[in-house]
Amino acid sequence: MLSLFNTLHYRAWLTVALIVVLTGCNTTPANKNAILLAQQGQFEQAKTAIETSYPAAGKNRLLRHLELGTLYHLEQRYQLSNDNLDKAKAIIEEQYTISVSEQALALLSGPTYTTFSGKEFHRPLINVFKALNYNALANQSPAKRQYYLDAALVEMRQLDTYLSTLTDETGGYDGKPSGDGLTDRVMRILQPLLAPNDLLKNIDYKDDAFAHYISGILYESSNELDAARIQYQRAAEAFEQGFADQYDLGTNATKQAYADLARVMRKAGGYRNELSELEEKWGDSISEPKQTGPRLTVVQNAGIGPQRKEFNLLLRADHDAKALVVTPILWGTSAERKAQMWWFQMLYADTSLFDMMQNYATGDLGDVAMGALTKRLPLGDTLWQSAKTAGLIDALEHGSRIAVTYLEPFEQKIDKSELWIEGKKVAELDNYHSVSLLTLQSALKNANREMQIALTREVVKAMTAHKAIQSTGLQAFDGFAKLATSVVNAVTAGADLRQWQSLPAQIKLTQVPITLGTVNITLKTKLRSGKVIEQSDTLEINENMTLWHTRTFIESAQSTAPTTLLTME
Template structure:
């Protein structure tokens, strides 16, 4: 009994144990190391890192194909890139639903025991990069040029079908009446915790519902192939999505929408038969009459590296006097990482509202009142007895570690990007797509469900261990040791799913320029907030009415040993 009393009154000791356990959990994933190698031009070493850590047949096989597909794209191995991205696309389609057995395994063992199926916004990006690959292959081939261009349009049609389905699904759905797939014990825990993690106003309107950027790229490619009606439809869908909320959600400037409207005007004038629509667009754009069409150059600058998902840990304990569960963050890592973890916790979980502070004050816990931003108190109230009945409170006698993901605050490294043509500055590029914000908003959107599932998983493990201990018939003194030991074991096995497509850029910048046919030296000058200027140049041959040039700009590169850009 004295042993139990000792441990109950020294939760700080268990926290120290958890911190020591975390010392072996902070490591850079292979795909982050790979893209950092690629940033320095070490592509073969980068690909080897992916092959070593991500099997083509394992639970993380999707990352094997996504990362190698992107690395080959950056190298200019377009055919091989498409072969790999085709495999990735097939895996995503096959893993559209997670099997009940995998879900059950994840509840007991952790999310990394499930097959990684990617994020909802990955599929459009696969089609995007495959289309760019096909256009590059078309530029390199005279005989098969049209076949490659047609293949790029196939990607856009597949993308359109996918986005149509996405809009149907996100137009308003409710999973409350759907089977949960959880066992009875987990369902009981979820019933106790479900009201405690309901989304708040912070999480409104951050769902990935459509992709205006993908529609726009589709329109450009259709226009390039002179399929004007398809181009018109995609431009209209892009405008509708941008103005309907995509631009606000992902911080896209109005200049992008104005450019798409000019493109829409151009294709409708060329196609004919849209007199009233053309008149209205001219009025919107303050254009009095049609202008003579001339060649245009579309520049897409894929810039930086997307943010990395990291693991965030919390200590969960039961406060019997207050009849509440209490979560406290276990800050770990560098000072910058600890600050990011604290901000993430404060933003999503901490007791920062007046109601929460009142709850802490009412329990007489002055420490929590003073440190409200560093704790999450979960008053169980009338459902406390339910928690006691199923053994939840007893199982938390020595606490439990909960692991979820977080993202560090996004750093603004880019001041502006300029495009120069033949040594003359022509325009600045504008952000048209933000993978960083997509990743952040996806993480925020899933944060409540992620912590609730993680909480349920650790409680199921604790309850299962307690039942096993009770079945052994140990006396109270030794059962206390056993409970403490199982708490430590459960802490070791707790983990969050940090898998992601790491080689994606942080954002895509864009500009469209009128240009004459012939050879031109195109230079991008990327000005960083540090004062550094990164220059990239290429001589291109403009032969068509619609031309694309895309490049990947790494912000910390020291050398480039392979092609860093693609003229299409």
């Protein structure tokens, strides 16, 4: 009778549980609301949203300071921005090695119960933002100019140390379980199901060519030519050896980095052989410019990065095939359901991940067989018996809902960005970084590990509840208890959707010769929709190197977003 009850009501409990849970899955997080407010110029409301949602002493304190650091940066309140970014950097360093208790908490309760510690690419972005803030402060405070410029270089030295360590590491972010507890045994059984796909092996965050390039500009501006040469060379080599391809940047960033390297070598002297090799390889693109003197570098941070959302799956045991089966549970709008299926395909695709990822990054998801895809792992007699002995198969009698994350697809809305000086077009900006692609690749790289931990957590919860029922002597109600436990676990399972949401989607840049004196510049961002966003400023060019940066919000109600002039010696 109970078996018949289970059969008839299996779909019913799953449907009810999912309706309860998933109706709250697609709510917009506070930091996404905050950056949407900021793009409309409503900074006070944006900061209030962050301060209300992320307490200074809570497990999300890193998010609080990252988001406030960005918002104050956009407001041009640079010291307050740096104060918050300093706190964020300290929290990242503190959380670099997650404690054993935090790992256990994540396995047993869920990732959102742990302290958010950020991603590996957050630290370099903090250093870059802080350095830009210091240079803006130097421009605003002539009496303390050198003090702020020196502080900017401190950030660059810290950045160099971090990136040097990053490039030397060999996968130190993926810890392996140890011991022989219940959790460890479950993870070992599930490991073959979620072994990293070979298609994911070339999307690691290995280095940051853009960060090296900005570092080179800052060193050159302070006339530290040897340090500038080293950073330009690291940037150029990183762009050339894979960074440009990995983040779909084209070749212009590589050529510009080599051109800057050659220019600094000429200024420093003593690099005749190295210059000859560069000229032979790159030709006119790195030859000595006809127009010498001051240069203007324009950096555009454009758009808003994609949002992390929740993606649900069902794990069940197939007794006839002696296999474990994972099936996507699609939920949300038509676009969201298509994105969830595409995400699942990217993780287990037999085709080129790179091609699929590029389509995902442009919002071109094509046609997918909605609901038809599953991931099946035949365990065979030995592993199946191990799973039965551990209680895993019993625990999966009614299936287990697994909650993980996926990244919403993002569209490339910008057709081109143009720099105009004194009413004349002088250059188009090139792509120097795609924070959206970086975030996407990081999410894909961590997806298997995230899913393994989520599966383990829900299975251990179900097994623990099953054993607790058995210990009470109420085995007659075991089937109903397992059904109830499955419902509870489905309702309580949750994914970690936390991220630094206010980062730009992409970073564009151009560098041009400029004349001394007062100049009027305009950045024209032309969208594929036909809309043109114009941002203008008047600059006083009286130094060798001037850097101007801005944030362009694609959906802004204002025609001009906040801009910053950074003038450097």
